[in-house]
Each structure stands twice: as C-alpha cells, then as structure tokens.
Amino acid sequence: MPSSAGLAAIEAFWAGRLGCATADLHRPGISVAEGPGPGAFALLRAGILIVAVPHGRRPAAADRLRGLTVAEAFAPSRLRAALGASPSSVIGPAYQGFADAADYRPTSTEGVRLLGEADRSALDALRLAAGPIAWEHSAVDPDRPPVFGRFAGGALVAAATLEDAGEPVSSVGVLTHPGHRGRGHGRAVAAAATRAALDAGSVAHYQTLDANAPSVAIARALGFGRDATTLAVRPG
Numbered sequence: 001m002p003s004s005a006g007l008a009a010i011e012a013f014w015a016g017r018l019g020c021a022t023a024d025l026h027r028p029g030i031s032v033a034e035g036p037g038p039g040a041f042a043l044l045r046a047g048i049l050i051v052a053v054p055h056g057r058r059p060a061a062a063d064r065l066r067g068l069t070v071a072e073a074f075a076p077s078r079l080r081a082a083l084g085a086s087p088s089s090v091i092g093p094a095y096q097g098f099a100d101a102a103d104y105r106p107t108s109t110e111g112v113r114l115l116g117e118a119d120r121s122a123l124d125a126l127r128l129a130a131g132p133i134a135w136e137h138s139a140v141d142p143d144r145p146p147v148f149g150r151f152a153g154g155a156l157v158a159a160a161t162l163e164d165a166g167e168p169v170s171s172v173g174v175l176t177h178p179g180h181r182g183r184g185h186g187r188a189v190a191a192a193a194t195r196a197a198l199d200a201g202s203v204a205h206y207q208t209l210d211a212n213a214p215s216v217a218i219a220r221a222l223g224f225g226r227d228a229t230t231l232a233v234r235p236g
Contacts, residue, residue, distance in 0.1 A: 097224030122156035139173035160189035
C-alpha cells in the first residue's frame with residue numbers, strides 16, 4: 001500500500017480526473033460531479049461511486065441515478081441509460097492500480113532500453129502488429145518520451161511509456177507484439193517504466209481493462225495494488 005504521501009497524491013489525481021473535491025472520495029453512496037472532459041467517467045473506490053459527467057449534464061444524470069445502490073449504478077447498462085450513451089461507447093470495467101517505492105517488486109529488465117528517433121520504424125512495425133485499439137490503449141507515443149523497448153530477433157516486441165512523467169502520479173502504458181506475448185517482454189518494459197516513475201519521485205499508475213488478464217497480472221507482479229475500478233464513456 002502506498003505511503004500517506006502517496007495516498008494523498010492518488011486522491012489528488014482522482015479529484016482532478018473527476019472534477020470533484022478529495023472529500024468527495026470519502027462520501028458514502030453515489031456522487032455526481034461535473035468533470036473536466038467531454039465524456040463521462042465512473043470511479044468505484046472502496047464501495048463509493050463518483051460519476052463525472054460533461055458540463056450541463058449533472059442534474060439529469062443525478063436524477064437518473066437517484067435511488068440506486070452503488071452496485072446498480074455502476075453497471076454499464078445503468079450508466080449508459082443515465083447518460084443516454086450507446087453501448088459501444090462504454091469502456092471497462094478497468095483496473096486502476098498504483099505503486100510507490102515500497103510496493104514495487106523488482107523484476108528483470110534485461111534487454112530493455114530507451115527508444116529514440118532511430119527506433120521509429122521499429123515502433124511503427126509494433127504499432128501495426130498490435131492494431132489501433134491496443135496502440136491507443138497503451139498511450140505509447142514516440143513524440144512523448146520516455147519510451148522503453150525490448151527487442152527479440154531484431155524486432156521490437158514490447159514498448160512501455162510514462163504519461164505525465166515527473167508529476168506526482170505517472171501512468172505506465174504497455175504494448176506487446178501479439179506474436180510475442182506470454183514471454184515476459186511486457187513485464188520487462190513495464191518494470192523499466194515503473195522504475196523510472198519511482199526514481200523521479202512519482203507514484204506509478206497502471207490502467208488496463210479487467211478483461212485483459214495478462215496485463216492485470218503484469219501489474220500485480222510488479223507490486224501494483226488495485227485502488228479502484230472504472231467505467232469510461234466516450235463522448236458522442
């Protein structure tokens with residue numbers, strides 16, 4: 001479990017993501033906030049549910065969720081109905097894990113190195129092999145360092161990045177070649193990115209779909225603990 005300072009950083013991270021006060025993260029039941037983004041985001045944390053909705057939609061969403069239990073309101077179908085969203089727009093449930101230096105479980109990063117401009121073609125090949133959805137979810141961006149990579153047989157087989165590097169909370173994103181999964185490559189690059197976050201004094205954050213069991217297993221192996229479960233609704 002993160003330190004008290006780490007927990008404070010995590011709560012500030014969620015408050016910013018949801019557009020609420022940190023006190024709302026401890027308010028029992030269901031709260032509806034006006035979030036900073038165009039989509040909606042539901043956070044289930046320690047039995048408390050906060051639903052962040054776009055500007056102007058808070059009263060209607062609160063009315064539709066009124067009288068429901070936390071479990072009922074967190075169901076994707078209920079959230080869609082409350083927001084008038086289409087089924088395809090809901091993403092999740094997603095695992096939200098965090099780790100600080102005391103939580104981290106070191107693992108081998110042999111063969112992992114920082115990627116640079118000369119590695120763009122290799123990263124493009126990995127992107128094409130993984131597909132657009134996996135690429136988007138990984139948040140890997142060659143124009144936003146650091147990006148860590150591991151090669152096997154001359155090909156880039158896994159990459160990991162840090163979003164908001166140097167901030168109080170930095171998010172780890174991982175992408176593994178579909179033909180090279182299950183061989184520890186994703187875990188190795190994720191370990192390198194996590195170590196970089198911790199060395200910079202950040203709390204490391206790991207997000208992945210609950211349905212992606214191998215990715216959740218990587219997080220757990222590195223010492224991340226589940227802090228929350230989320231549902232996201234794309235705007236539209």
